[in-house]
Amino acid sequence: MASSEAQYESDDGMDELMDKFKTQRYKNAFSENSWEEELNKIPMFMKAAPEEIDPKEYPELACLQAIIHDEDRPPEEQAKGLKDEGNVYFKEKNYQKAIVSYTAGLKKKCGDQELNTVLLTNRAAAHFHLGNMRSALNDAAAAKKIKPDHLKALIRGVQCCMELRIFAEAIQWCDEGLKSHPTDKKLLELRAAADKHKRAAERDARKAKAKEKKLQGEKEALLAAIKDRGIKLLQPAKPRKHGSDIEGEDEGASAAISQLSLDGLSSQEVTGAQVFLDEQGSLQWPVLFLYPEHQQSDFISAFCENNCFIDHLSVMFGEELPPWDSDRKYHPQNLQLYFEDEQKETLYQLNPETSLLKVLQHKRFFVKGGTPSFIVLVKDSSFWKQFLTGKKIQRL
Numbered sequence: 001m002a003s004s005e006a007q008y009e010s011d012d013g014m015d016e017l018m019d020k021f022k023t024q025r026y027k028n029a030f031s032e033n034s035w036e037e038e039l040n041k042i043p044m045f046m047k048a049a050p051e052e053i054d055p056k057e058y059p060e061l062a063c064l065q066a067i068i069h070d071e072d073r074p075p076e077e078q079a080k081g082l083k084d085e086g087n088v089y090f091k092e093k094n095y096q097k098a099i100v101s102y103t104a105g106l107k108k109k110c111g112d113q114e115l116n117t118v119l120l121t122n123r124a125a126a127h128f129h130l131g132n133m134r135s136a137l138n139d140a141a142a143a144k145k146i147k148p149d150h151l152k153a154l155i156r157g158v159q160c161c162m163e164l165r166i167f168a169e170a171i172q173w174c175d176e177g178l179k180s181h182p183t184d185k186k187l188l189e190l191r192a193a194a195d196k197h198k199r200a201a202e203r204d205a206r207k208a209k210a211k212e213k214k215l216q217g218e219k220e221a222l223l224a225a226i227k228d229r230g231i232k233l234l235q236p237a238k239p240r241k242h243g244s245d246i247e248g249e250d251e252g253a254s255a256a257i258s259q260l261s262l263d264g265l266s267s268q269e270v271t272g273a274q275v276f277l278d279e280q281g282s283l284q285w286p287v288l289f290l291y292p293e294h295q296q297s298d299f300i301s302a303f304c305e306n307n308c309f310i311d312h313l314s315v316m317f318g319e320e321l322p323p324w325d326s327d328r329k330y331h332p333q334n335l336q337l338y339f340e341d342e343q344k345e346t347l348y349q350l351n352p353e354t355s356l357l358k359v360l361q362h363k364r365f366f367v368k369g370g371t372p373s374f375i376v377l378v379k380d381s382s383f384w385k386q387f388l389t390g391k392k393i394q395r396l
Contacts, residue, residue, distance in 0.1 A: 075110035095126040117147045133163045149180035158190045167198035234366040273301040288373040293383040305357035338375040346392040
């Protein structure tokens with residue numbers, strides 16, 4: 001029963017709707033007398049296009065014609081449309097698309113130089129906001145070439161030069177602009193800023209040059225001091241060419257030492273320290289002590305050439321011994337020092353009372369990597385006997 005009532009209500013509503021169609025007219029329908037004429041105005045149903053298109057009478061067709069025949073418009077009109085399109089993208093901060101639009105406008109090669117100047121200046125602004133300073137400067141220069149007094153192009157050119165840190169060119173742009181716009185506040189401000197930065201850059205360049213000259217003088221003095229003392233620096237090994245082997249140990253050593261240069265003082269890269277001349281004219285060397293028994297080492301960043309080895313050993317192994325010396329045997333009186341001549345496979349034992357300079361001047365001592373290194377052993381220990389077994393030993 002309920003189902004029949006629902007069907008009745010539905011049918012009743014449909015009848016009411018159909019009655020409205022009979023009594024009320026559809027507002028947007030074609031008229032009965034001219035429907036064919038009206039249908040023919042819709043591009044999809046046209047049998048033939050009219051000879052003259054009135055946008056008011058044929059709005060849809062006029063729109064399609066504009067899209068299809070855009071290239072038929074004058075280049076100036078097309079370029080202006082692309083400029084306006086680019087400006088919309090620019091306001092939306094979509095600088096990449098703005099550049100595409102401005103570039104398309106320039107490709108129209110219209111004869112309106114004012115419009116071309118604006119397109120170039122606007123594209124320069126878009127490049128500027130993207131950080132493409134060199135491209136922005138090129139566009140500003142092109143715009144200035146067309147119209148030398150174009151204020152926006154001049155200002156943009158100055159800003160690009162400032163960002164590129166070519167301050168002399170920035171001043172030149174300002175001076176050119178101020179000829180046409182002598183009271184322009186922005187140009188005056190930019191020129192003052194460019195001049196300030198230029199003087200600061202020149203001052204920094206002078207300081208850097210003076211510092212470089214001072215460092216070069218210090219390097220030359222350092223190398224001269226090393227050379228005067230007869231100290232030999234072992235240069236980094238270089239691959240030998242085929243057939244260039246030098247016969248004889250002494251000749252090989254001299255080839256490795258070759259010409260004295262800072263290449264043999266490269267310890268700074270590894271240890272952070274390098275030999276230097278102090279105010280008294282003495283060489284201060286970075287020195288490495290090696291303890292092979294415990295695979296440990298000590299690094300002295302500034303060992304004066306006039307100091308003896310015992311001076312440092314007494315400090316390093318004084319009242320407090322290192323934690324790795326579990327047997328508590330590394331006392332200054334128990335220690336022996338050696339340097340190794342790798343070429344002759346010989347260990348040279350040196351007296352702890354000897355100065356560093358005397359050891360460095362030994363004919364078989366070569367400073368490797370800018371850092372003299374020495375082996376420290378405990379006399380009469382089991383490791384001492386084992387380490388020296390089979391090795392050639394010489395005393396200084």
